Amino acid sequence: MVQKTAITEVIKSLADIESRFNLHRTENEQFFTEWHEDLPEIIDTEKASLDLIRRRYLYHQADGNLTEGTVTLLIGSPLLERAGFYDYRFKMRGEASVEIVLDDDDDEVETLRGRIDVLVLQNRFWVTLLESKRTTVSVMTALPQTLTYMMANPLPDQPAFGMMTNGDGIIFVKLSQQGMPQYDISRVFSPAPLRNELYTVLQILKRIGQSITQ
Numbered sequence: 001m002v003q004k005t006a007i008t009e010v011i012k013s014l015a016d017i018e019s020r021f022n023l024h025r026t027e028n029e030q031f032f033t034e035w036h037e038d039l040p041e042i043i044d045t046e047k048a049s050l051d052l053i054r055r056r057y058l059y060h061q062a063d064g065n066l067t068e069g070t071v072t073l074l075i076g077s078p079l080l081e082r083a084g085f086y087d088y089r090f091k092m093r094g095e096a097s098v099e100i101v102l103d104d105d106d107d108e109v110e111t112l113r114g115r116i117d118v119l120v121l122q123n124r125f126w127v128t129l130l131e132s133k134r135t136t137v138s139v140m141t142a143l144p145q146t147l148t149y150m151m152a153n154p155l156p157d158q159p160a161f162g163m164m165t166n167g168d169g170i171i172f173v174k175l176s177q178q179g180m181p182q183y184d185i186s187r188v189f190s191p192a193p194l195r196n197e198l199y200t201v202l203q204i205l206k207r208i209g210q211s212i213t214q
Contacts, residue, residue, distance in 0.1 A: 017144050022180065024181075026182040026184050031176070035207075039200070039207050047199060051196055053075065057075055058191065060074060079198070085205070090122045099113050100152045143173070146164055149162075153175075156178075161175075169189070170201055
């Protein structure tokens with residue numbers, strides 16, 4: 001008998017996903033170097049466009065809470081476009097559905113089902129997940145579901161990368177299923193400081209793009 005369950009009903013915390021998939025956060029500092037080492041340079045015109053993204057976001061955010069659709073339009077989509085994820089070698093699908101089959105070695109087989117706000121694929125290889133949450137919710141609350149989606153990577157021998165944002169914060173994720181499944185996250189980046197941290201965000205996106213196309 002196959003039981004289909006919504007991911008949001010089952011995975012509500014890091015403890016839930018870590019126990020279900022035997023997943024753990026690594027303590028190896030060399031596991032996820034893509035967010036802080038060998039970052040590509042960005043040019044002045046790119047910095048100017050990122051300054052505009054920052055100003056627009058802060059302008060709209062000043063009026064109050066932003067819906068996840070607005071956050072996607074103001075922050076997520078422009079960053080992905082400038083990083084080249086909408087161009088050749090990458091294919092983008094929105095609101096993509098995922099299924100993960102859990103076999104408990106008995107008559108009950110559970111299938112977790114869910115949807116991803118923005119999904120970028122490269123040869124059916126999931127490279128970026130964008131979970132746009134309301135700005136009133138911590139961006140870290142998106143981590144359990146994001147990791148669950150990433151576990152559905154159709155090429156588990158390749159690492160998967162993710163980006164979570166609620167607008168106020170941006171966090172990158174790396175997941176590996178080789179051997180014992182493990183993951184790590186970056187620090188939180190924000191468009192709020194006067195020194196525009198979106199510069200580094202774009203550099204990281206480009207670095208991830210390079211690593212998965214090499």
